[in-house]
Amino acid sequence: MRTTLKLILIATVVCGLYAFKSGNFEGIKGWSLAGSNPQNYNMGTEKNPERNSTVAFLKSKKDASGFGTIMQSFSANNYLGKRIKLTGTIKSSGVNSWAGMWLRVDGDNNRMLGFDNMQKRAIKGSTEWKQYSIVLDVPTESKSLNYGVLMDGQGSVWIDDFRFEVVTNDIETTGMILKK
Amino acid sequence: MLLVCSLYSFKTLKLDEVKSWFLAGSSPKNYEIGTENNTERTGKVAYLKSVKTGSGFGTIMQTFIPTSYLGKRVRLTGYIKSNKVNDWAGMWFRIDGENNAMLGFDNMQDRAIKGETPWTRYAIVLDIPIESKAIAYGVLLSGQGNVWLDDLKFEVVDKSMPLTGTSQGMLKEPTNTNFEDN
Numbered sequence: 001m002r003t004t005l006k007l008i009l010i011a012t013v014v015c016g017l018y019a020f021k022s023g024n025f026e027g028i029k030g031w032s033l034a035g036s037n038p039q040n041y042n043m044g045t046e047k048n049p050e051r052n053s054t055v056a057f058l059k060s061k062k063d064a065s066g067f068g069t070i071m072q073s074f075s076a077n078n079y080l081g082k083r084i085k086l087t088g089t090i091k092s093s094g095v096n097s098w099a100g101m102w103l104r105v106d107g108d109n110n111r112m113l114g115f116d117n118m119q120k121r122a123i124k125g126s127t128e129w130k131q132y133s134i135v136l137d138v139p140t141e142s143k144s145l146n147y148g149v150l151m152d153g154q155g156s157v158w159i160d161d162f163r164f165e166v167v168t169n170d171i172e173t174t175g176m177i178l179k180k
Numbered sequence: 181m182l183l184v185c186s187l188y189s190f191k192t193l194k195l196d197e198v199k200s201w202f203l204a205g206s207s208p209k210n211y212e213i214g215t216e217n218n219t220e221r222t223g224k225v226a227y228l229k230s231v232k233t234g235s236g237f238g239t240i241m242q243t244f245i246p247t248s249y250l251g252k253r254v255r256l257t258g259y260i261k262s263n264k265v266n267d268w269a270g271m272w273f274r275i276d277g278e279n280n281a282m283l284g285f286d287n288m289q290d291r292a293i294k295g296e297t298p299w300t301r302y303a304i305v306l307d308i309p310i311e312s313k314a315i316a317y318g319v320l321l322s323g324q325g326n327v328w329l330d331d332l333k334f335e336v337v338d339k340s341m342p343l344t345g346t347s348q349g350m351l352k353e354p355t356n357t358n359f360e361d362n
Binding site for chain 1: 350351352353354355356357358359360361
């Protein structure tokens with residue numbers, strides 16, 4: 001019960017992300033830095049020798065509190081009525097609270113229709129490059145899909161290769177089900 | 181830019197000076213708008229003149245619903261002449277979404293009109309996101325001086341025409357998901 005409450009609380013905070021979009025549009029093409037305290041975090045890209053490619057990072061500045069997230073929104077139009085799977089590859093270092101990939105489905109007026117932020121399977125401390133996934137249904141009344149990687153507290157996360165795919169209904173969803 | 185964002189709150193009194201246009205800005209009282217015959221252009225032109233000293237800006241503006249432009253790249257062109265502009269002037273074009281969220285904007289501040297300039301055609305090119313609700317546009321004058329404007333026109337242009345300002349329409353699909361595009 002308490003966990004559910006906490007989840008809903010975090011969800012509510014993430015819902016308000018639009019209000020916190022910072023001026024940092026130039027940072028990474030197509031992406032923005034947001035969160036409850038975006039000013040406490042840096043995002044950018046760097047070459048990663050382990051992946052032999054450019055990856056994104058989200059790093060806390062000194063004494064960061066709250067959470068920061070790298071995020072992107074796109075139209076739900078092409079996914080209406082479908083079950084979708086988001087995968088992303090993430091590495092972490094020194095994450096003192098938790099980090100997670102998140103996906104949120106919004107309807108009219110940013111009403112949340114689906115959400116998962118991996119809080120129940122959070123990334124903590126230092127972890128190697130690993131693929132994570134989230135599976136959610138996109139109701140026919142959905143307007144936008146919003147996703148990214150958030151980090152609560154201090155640490156560094158590196159992110160690469162987000163991918164969306166439509167999956168069949170026998171693949172179980174990972175997030176919460178929100179009834180109207 | 182922020183000032184222009186809040187133009188709605190400054191809608192004023194002088195609704196009938198120029199049909200379908202109104203005077204707004206941070207200090208509309210310091211400005212006046214009207215029309216007059218201009219021999220260099222055929223027929224009437226509009227003007228925006230400072231009538232008092234003071235800070236802030238005034239603008240002649242209009243808004244409309246962009247139904248026929250949704251999802252398209254649009255160019256606004258207009259002819260402007262200036263005289264004694266001691267700060268700057270510019271044509272501006274703003275796209276608003278739901279709840280007046282700003283989806284696109286250019287006010288020519290990076291290529292401002294200053295001092296005395298002859299009739300010149302200026303252009304602003306923006307993408308109109310499908311979720312746009314209103315287009316607002318006009319000519320603003322910051323500080324003192326006079327500007328005359330004529331033949332403001334919107335047209336749909338090819339996507340190959342470079343944008344002059346920024347638009348933040350919703351992405352259609354996930355974009356730059358491997359962070360290689362920078």
